[in-house]
Amino acid sequence: MPRALLRRWREAWARRRHPPPQTAQTLTRRRVYILPTRTGWLFAVVLIAMLIGAINYENNLAYALTFLLASVGVVSILHTYRNLGGLGVRAGRCRPVFAGDMAVFPIAVSNGDAQSRLALEFIPGDGEPRVVDLAPRSTTWIELHQPTLRRGRRPLGRLTICTRFPLGLLRAWSQVQLRQHCVVYPRPEAEAALPPPAGGRGVGSAGAQGADDFASLRGYQPGDSLRQVHWKALAREQGLLSKQYSGSGGGSELYFDYASLTAMDGEARLSRLCRWVLDAERAGLRYGLTLPGGTLPIGTGPAHQQQCLEALAFFGGVDDGAGT
């Protein structure tokens, strides 16, 4: 009986310490750790030197100063802890990206206290740390960037939140695992002509992306080929613009089939298909996608495109089902 009880406690403890990923978490006292920094140790050394001086010279004000600073060090434990403890983090929805791009994880950070929290550092597994200040009773959205290498689902992974405020003598930190992931589409191939429309012959290699007929400019979208980028506009600091070409395949129906790309290996095929889906959608064509194990019927529009791209992202059971 006692052993069973002990085990139950231990399990409960472990669950509290490392709860399963959730979309929102609060940094409770149990999950905030705190330890002196290198500066903190240096501070201690300086205080010891001051104490020795005070003892040697029997100098009461030097004693008083030493004790005051030592007490400030102790009090700053509470301040540093309180700067982090009770912080709320909530995962936002991630926009899908193409493999190789930066996945952007939006996170809502909320401070329910009447005191502001300053210099909170958010460190994702790899990628740039973010430093945030929070006003009293406020919520701020931050975006954490993580590189993506493979298609599939990219979870944010373990996120370290830490702070050294106010004195830098101590570092309080906590690790959270948010249930949050970014859908990573395959990297579209740089340029590939669309296959002929259904029925075999027709548009041919001209494709939707006719290289000749310049139509218009629009804002750059992930997946746009670098060749489409209007570099002169960028040089004029007008932002990233993509050149649009009027394809000649309007109205025709395209079938993209994984099985038809026999000369390439798996991932390359997916890149090619991705390119085709993007180009077809941009050209306003109707298209369908056939992968081993399933077919998406002919369609068009953003929702259809997303369906196709997700099918490509999760093809082969890559990371599929994680967190669903």
Next chain:
Amino acid sequence: MTVPAPEVTRLAWLWLVGGLAVVVAPHLLRLPPWLGLLCVAAMGWRLLRDLRGGALPGPGLRLTLTVGGLLVVFLSYGTLVGPEAGVALLAVMLSLKLVEMRGLRDATVVILLAYFLVATGFLFDQSIASGIYLLVAVVVLTTALVVLNHPGAEARLSGQYVRRAADLLVQAVPLMVILFVLFPRLSGSLWGVTVQEHSARTGLSESMSIGDVSRLSESSEVAFRVEFMDGVPASEDLYWRGPVLWQTDGRRWTALPPGSLRQLDRPRVDSDGPAVGYAVTLQPHGRHWLFMLDLPDTLPPGALLTPDMQVLARRPVDQLRRYEASSFPAARIRSLDPRERALALTLPPGRHPLARELAGTWLDAELGEAQRVAAALRFFSEQHFFYSHEPPALGADPVDEFLFQTRTGFCEHYAAAFVVLMRATGLPARVVTGYHGGELNPIGGHLAVRQSDAHAWAEVFLSGQGWVRVDPTTVIPPQRVSTGTRLPVREDPGAHKEASWLGRALKGARQILDATNHGWNQWVLGYGADKQRGLLERLGLHGAGWRGLVALLTVVAGAVLLGALAHLSWRRRRAVDPLVRHFDRVLARLARRGLVKGTSEGALAFAARVQVTDQEVGARFAALAEQYTALRYGPTPSRAAVKAFRRRARAFRA
């Protein structure tokens, strides 16, 4: 993964330079001028660079600066160790460091060392003003540290930074007081280094010269303060004994060298009358003297008594010192060593012919010992002698000139001339210096003795009576006191007769200031091993020693910390509705079975889900969840309802 070195904001640099300037400023007054100039130049350069931008110096200049700083300090002090040179080195190096510091680490190190520099400031000055000033310095440095640790620091938030630093410091005070009171104190320093305390001003010295162009010390600086155990003695008993001057060359009077003092026998002292007990808080003066009332009885611990009844400390008084002692005002030194008698009769050969002639007339009149004393005093009072703080300079034979020409002088002139006259009539006599009187502070209840109370009087050895104190200055009638300043003896301590309200107000203000200083000395500067022992005994921990202190310190400090922590977590928990707390407990029980409520899932929706998994538990939970929803989102529930919910929640088993 490498994190880029944290940037230091310009605001942080400005606070840092400002903080260092505040800390270094009081040291500048003590440093040699060129060192001070070097510090100011370095800080100014940095300030300009932070305001205007510009490059930091390269390694070559850095090395030059470091070596140059070391060299300059070494040339100024002849050493790099010891308190003065050490503090100068720290101040100069920190200032020079400003020129080249760049990252967060550099800045942090500078602030931590600046804290240390603050502490060294107390080696030179422990007054209230210095305490307040350096506290301000600590606030500025702490603010700089706060700004430094805020990467997004903005000038408009400066008030917030200062408040945060002040919060930290104020909240640290309780723990600081506990540490200050209970941290075990040693008596005696670790390796006995002392600081040359500020130009140790005293109204006294080991010698006096009659007739040099000199002014009497009119400094109103306090020499020491005295608390009497029971009542202040009468004014004629308030003679605080200092150096005793035996030898003279006709102009200069000096004390006996320490060697010859040791050869003299300890005199026989008759103690008549009641003893007076008191405690003296002596300001540092850099000499060995400990002042006690005539004649010393119980000495302060570790003090020495010379054969001429002066009390000396083993080490120079370089720090504020408090001692308890007692004296017998009515006691007399009865014995006179033959060597002492010889010393006390010696006059420089061939000097003071007129004085000797005057003394000769008294001898010719065959006056007795006491009559000769009376004759000399009568001479001072009946001839036209004046008392002045600024007497004219005297020529070759100052005593004769004073007695027969200028007839204007202060206590030293009268004491010296009187002793010469006595020795010329064959009576052993000596000059005693010290302080006389003092001002009673009605607020603090203590007697403040100031440098302007420095005094000189005479002692004559009368057979049958021993050494008798004679203060020839007191016989000058008040109308012949020229400078308008008071004659020390005429003043009754505690009596204030100033007519004008302004005078009274000024005096009151001075007394309040004096009482404050005395309290500071007593309770802050004077707190040490003795007082700590006394405190422990009052707490009933007799002979507990430092172990007792450490135990007490641990208990009290631990209690305070736990209290703070408890307060913190209690405040946070209380912020949560008790209903939520009770319901959370139920949820935790379910979670143990693997039934976890989603964050966005409502209580009722979750209950439905539980029912799918486990009919029986789900039904019971659903009832609870319904009650919870009703209580929490309905009108404010009664206490009884919350209590009933708590009971049910506690009884719930998954």
